[in-house]
Amino acid sequence: MKIVFVTLNDRPMLPYNYVLFRSYCEQDESLRGFSWQAIYDARVNTHDLLNQIEEPDVVALSCYMWNTKRTLYLAKLIKEKYPNCKILAGGPDIYDNNFLYEYPWLDILVYGEGEETFKEYLLGYDLDDIMGISYIKNGELKSNPERIRSTKPFLDTNVYQNKLLDPHVEYLKSRYNMVWALLETNRGCPYSCSFCDLGVSAMSKVRQVSDEDVYSQIDYFSRHEISNILITDSNFGAFHRDLTIIDRIAKSKDETGYPKSLYATWAKNSNERVFEVSKKLKDHQLGWGTTLSVQSMDEQVLSAIARKNIPLTNYTTLHKKYAENKIPTYTEIILGLPLETKQSFIEGLGKILDISDGEVNEIRIWELFLTNSPLNYQREKYGIKSVLAQQNYQAGHPEEIEKKEIVIETNTLSREDWVYCSNFGEFLIACHNGKILKFLAKFLHDYRDIPYHVFYQGIFDYVSEHSMEKFFSRGKEIFDDYSLNGHDKKGNPIPANNKISYQKDILNIYKKYKSKRQRIFDFYWLMINENLDDFFKDIISYLKCDKQLLDVCQFQKDIILTIDYDPDVGKVTEYDYNWHEYFFEQKELKKKYNVIKFSDKTKGYGIKHIIKKGDYKKFITVGLGTNLTDPINHHILTEYESLSA
Ligand code: B12
Numbered sequence: 001m002k003i004v005f006v007t008l009n010d011r012p013m014l015p016y017n018y019v020l021f022r023s024y025c026e027q028d029e030s031l032r033g034f035s036w037q038a039i040y041d042a043r044v045n046t047h048d049l050l051n052q053i054e055e056p057d058v059v060a061l062s063c064y065m066w067n068t069k070r071t072l073y074l075a076k077l078i079k080e081k082y083p084n085c086k087i088l089a090g091g092p093d094i095y096d097n098n099f100l101y102e103y104p105w106l107d108i109l110v111y112g113e114g115e116e117t118f119k120e121y122l123l124g125y126d127l128d129d130i131m132g133i134s135y136i137k138n139g140e141l142k143s144n145p146e147r148i149r150s151t152k153p154f155l156d157t158n159v160y161q162n163k164l165l166d167p168h169v170e171y172l173k174s175r176y177n178m179v180w181a182l183l184e185t186n187r188g189c190p191y192s193c194s195f196c197d198l199g200v201s202a203m204s205k206v207r208q209v210s211d212e213d214v215y216s217q218i219d220y221f222s223r224h225e226i227s228n229i230l231i232t233d234s235n236f237g238a239f240h241r242d243l244t245i246i247d248r249i250a251k252s253k254d255e256t257g258y259p260k261s262l263y264a265t266w267a268k269n270s271n272e273r274v275f276e277v278s279k280k281l282k283d284h285q286l287g288w289g290t291t292l293s294v295q296s297m298d299e300q301v302l303s304a305i306a307r308k309n310i311p312l313t314n315y316t317t318l319h320k321k322y323a324e325n326k327i328p329t330y331t332e333i334i335l336g337l338p339l340e341t342k343q344s345f346i347e348g349l350g351k352i353l354d355i356s357d358g359e360v361n362e363i364r365i366w367e368l369f370l371t372n373s374p375l376n377y378q379r380e381k382y383g384i385k386s387v388l389a390q391q392n393y394q395a396g397h398p399e400e401i402e403k404k405e406i407v408i409e410t411n412t413l414s415r416e417d418w419v420y421c422s423n424f425g426e427f428l429i430a431c432h433n434g435k436i437l438k439f440l441a442k443f444l445h446d447y448r449d450i451p452y453h454v455f456y457q458g459i460f461d462y463v464s465e466h467s468m469e470k471f472f473s474r475g476k477e478i479f480d481d482y483s484l485n486g487h488d489k490k491g492n493p494i495p496a497n498n499k500i501s502y503q504k505d506i507l508n509i510y511k512k513y514k515s516k517r518q519r520i521f522d523f524y525w526l527m528i529n530e531n532l533d534d535f536f537k538d539i540i541s542y543l544k545c546d547k548q549l550l551d552v553c554q555f556q557k558d559i560i561l562t563i564d565y566d567p568d569v570g571k572v573t574e575y576d577y578n579w580h581e582y583f584f585e586q587k588e589l590k591k592k593y594n595v596i597k598f599s600d601k602t603k604g605y606g607i608k609h610i611i612k613k614g615d616y617k618k619f620i621t622v623g624l625g626t627n628l629t630d631p632i633n634h635h636i637l638t639e640y641e642s643l644s645a
């Protein structure tokens, strides 16, 4: 028998599901000796993938947010070419029996955990006896009872030890010079957030992978020089064992240089252990930051999405601790959750800045997807309306373009409010995380009692009608078109998350930078940067500045990295207050004439990007950064000496 396992990854990543399923099935002696093939490289075009497949008997599909349409399209082509093969589709994006009618080339849908189901199928069980599947029998839909999740520790299949992955490590290294691997240390989540695919009760029991298996996987990563590890657990740091796992990974890195980086979804109820894990990651230069997630800052909303059980109380202390230890933190918030209003959302963003004392390194505003989550079935209750939006930039046959439903209205948030909040959010990220107004905002918050959200919203509304009118109204138009149709007036798609992929007017602006940034907050950061004088004129006139405010505005404007900054010369500036000491050295604010010389030559946290005056291509990387840890050391000048001391 020939089995083809399709698991199209989002990046150059080892085909974990293939090896997991194969190892599991091969534990049964009668299933050894089959021929298996893994199809996983999403960078190869669909027809070339098809050409790699020969005479399959069984095709297994792993369907996720990022690959479902393409996987199903590939499956259609496979079935056309090999009509006798059987096709099974599983994964978190398989949740609706209608798929059997919509994609009639599928033979079986598999729900939930799939190893045992797949094994029973290969063993030739009668379909009626396999739990957790749906299929068409004699023209009628048959849906078997849900499979009860095993309570045993799972795996023990020594996934990474049995050499099945070796050729794929070589393939990825030779083709991409980069290898990502998944590390699963447990599965399931004790929480039940209603917007989440894992928030279903069937997944509430957390099952552990044995210590032995986890450690042997880590050894495999080091031995095979695999750089990037993505831990699949839903709450890494929640278990005491996680500290030992990190120690083991750190030891491997110290001894062999691998893995080089580690990414995780952090425990929601963030605690001392998560901090300890994060600190270890930072100390061994493995980490990229820790999520202190909230999803919403409104108690009513948290209650509606069943997330009330994750308390917000200790965030201020935690943020402080992370900041003191120079560990980047990022906080996620979702727009469009039930009971959220325009006001509660905007206040929520302000509260995030408040509880982090303005120091949150990155705020991420996520759109709310409607897939296999409990919320998907509460549309009426919350007046949920959605738009079908393309996922990211995609080329290829129209049938393989990934589209997902995104919430753009509820009975407490009108579509217009959604547009406003989206646009405001991009501005806030550009100005606070991008540090264009961060210091001014902090001063006004600390010394003039102006709440963060009041400051940012006031400025946003003002500049939207003045210096930034052209750009912010374009951003608004994009959100408006997106929420109405998922595409712009010319019919060009506006992809979820990365909004600007097809909008020529904006891409033209980027031409001189010889690079394109697809997020609207990046676009805003660059446009404000290009129009800094006018932008600050607006700020000064909006704030009706007194002398002290004028001085802090000047400081804020001076430290922003601009294209004409010359690292060979530096920048000399003067102020009536000791702003640099107050903001950068946590000293008391004093009236004191001082002259400062800024002398930054590079920017970047890990990789140091060299600043070059007038070089637009470099400027976009230097100023905006390339990866998620970058906000720590980009955007502004930070190297200085006092000439007046
Ligand atoms: C790793 C990961 C990623 C990686 C991608 C990894 C890759 N392969 O390329 C990254 C970080 C890039 C990522 C990104 C995103 N992700 Co993600 N991600 C995960 C994560 C943490 C692990 C998935 C995994 O491989 N688990 C290990 C496998 C073995 O378990 P499993 O997936 O549950 O599979 C079991 C069953 O589904 C089934 N099964 C799977 N395949 C098959 C096939 C067959 C034939 C059968 C029978 C059964 C079967 O059996 C498996 C074992 O029992 C999950 C959360 C989680 N803890 O599961 C989220 C998750 C898959 N991601 C999710 C989301 C929403 C996203 C994003 C959209 C987030 C965002 N807002 O941007 C992005 C999308 C990226 C894009 N390009 O569009 C959702 C998906 C919901 C859905 N309906 O698909 C999940 C479930 C998180 C959540 N709780 O909501 N993600």
Ligand code: SF4
Binding pocket: 189, 190, 191, 192, 193, 196, 197, 198, 199, 200, 234, 268
């Ligand atoms: S959002 Fe996170 S904490 Fe909530 S159910 Fe999903 S995985 Fe669990």
